[in-house]
Amino acid sequence: MNYKALCATEVNEKLEIGIINKQLDDNLNPDEVLIKVQYSSLNYKDAMALNGNMAKIMRRLPMSPGIDLSGTVEMSSSKNFNVGDEVLVTGFGMGEKFSGGYSQYVKIDSNYIVKKPNNISLRESMIIGTAGFTAMLAVDEIIESNFDKSKAKILISGSTGGVASISIALLSNMGYQISTLTSKNNQENYLKSIGSNEVISTQDFLQSNSKPLNSSKWMGAIDTLGGEILSSILASMNYGGIVISTGNALSNDLRTTVLPFILRKVKLIGIDSVYSQINYRHKIWESYSQLIPKDTLNKIVTEIYLKDLNSYAIKMLDGKLKGRVIINIKDS
Known part of the structure; x- marks a missing residue:
């Protein structure tokens, strides 16, 4: 055949x-x-x-x-x-x-x-796909941190991309307050339609968060870009905050200081979706795909x-x- x-x-x-x-x-x-x-x-x-x-x-x-x-x-x-x-x-x-x-x-x-999973179709499983699986892994790290949803604002970068879009939808549906970064000025309606509460210009974010340690704003963050965006996010986290790094669409580089880690106890966690163990994959797909x-x-x-x-x-x-x-x- x-x-x-x-x-x-x-x-x-x-x-x-x-x-x-x-x-x-x-x-x-x-x-x-x-x-x-x-x-x-x-x-x-x-x-x-x-x-x-x-x-x-x-x-x-x-x-x-x-x-x-x-x-x-x-x-x-x-x-x-x-x-x-x-x-x-x-x-x-x-x-x-x-x-x-x-x-x-x-x-x-x-x-x-x-x-x-029984609750999604084959078509929907590919709308989720690797990007969504990466997002679900990142969300799982945030859930494991046991933040108080009423106080924990989450920042998501690269927000019109696949990983970010599904992260926004998933966390919003779970009751978190979501701020999103975008360099695309005409995408505010799209981002708010999928669950973002606040849309921030990437350029404005970089200009206002350029110090080694900036004012505390977010308890959690999912970054898809790397480079100076990730550096600025790290310097803007609340005490005990968690930053999830999922991609390098902007840059492989990371220039930072130890200040967010030793003064605010910020955690930086990387996500690798390629070689996640198969049993963990089953758990993630079953737990989170139904919540999108x-x-x-x-x-x-x-x-x-x-x-x-x-x-x-x-x-x-x-x-x-x-x-x-x-x-x-x-x-x-």
């Missing part, structure tokens, strides 16, 4: 990406599962891979990109998964070390697979097809997208 896949190859030292027809190989290794993919999503890492394989996201070629997928089990040699099970996969090197979700069929090690309002998922999503991926990858790298982009694989 033939199926479609987006394939990246190297020809004369140049990256070529296109949709091809492939012959399905249904021979499975032990503990391997064949998934009929329904949806995938476009993450920043995917956009980098599609645009010249920046930072060598794809470690070997040829392969299909895509670090997320959801679909149904078509064949299984694993005792943990049966034909017809609805499942999802994020991370573990998929779309980097081995072929990923931009393909109508994917064979994958069963140890990387999460059974889809369905109407918010519909507000933040744009649905495209395989043929649209290259143009949307460029838009993402140029900062021209908001929310989440999912790919309808089954109808591509």
Whole structure:
């Protein structure tokens, strides 16, 4: 049987990406599962891979990109998964070390697979995807800190992106007061519609929080940008505050002092969604996916097809997208 896949190859030292027809190989290794993919999503890492394989996201070629997928089990040699099970996969090197979700069929090690929670659809699981999983991991760290919701204001940066959008929706729905940072002047209505109580200009924030230690404003923060934004956030936290670092869309650099840590007991915690243990993944998906309002998922999503991926990858790298982009694989 033939199926479609987006394939990246190297020809004369140049990256070529296109949709091809492939012959399905249904021979499975032990503990391997064949998934009929329904949806995938476009993450920043995917956009980098599609645009010249920046930072060598794809470690070997040829392969299909895509670090997320959801679909149904078509064949299984694993005792943990049966034909017809609805499942999802994020991370573990998929779309980097081995072929990923931009393909109508994917064979994958069963140890990387999460059974889809009953309360969300396959489509909704990819609106959440890696970005939402990262957001849920960050939110879990904030929840574990046991802040008083009535007093704990939370700051979220890069707020029109996928991680931030889902963080806003999730924390707002749980009763937290949310402040958001954005450099996009025309996105205030969008941010407030998904749960932000206060929208702050990134430029104004940097200008008013430029000291090694600024006035205390927030109990928790989720940063997706890095660089000077993260530095200023650290210097503006309340005593005992927690800052969650989830990304480096602005910069890998972090210039700070020890003052927020030794004078205010601020904690800086990093999030890695790629290699989170599988049991913890199950817990996070089951605990938090049901708390993201369905109407918010519909507000933040744009649905495209395989043929649209290259143009949307460029838009993402140029900062021209908001929310989440999912790919309808089954109808591509």
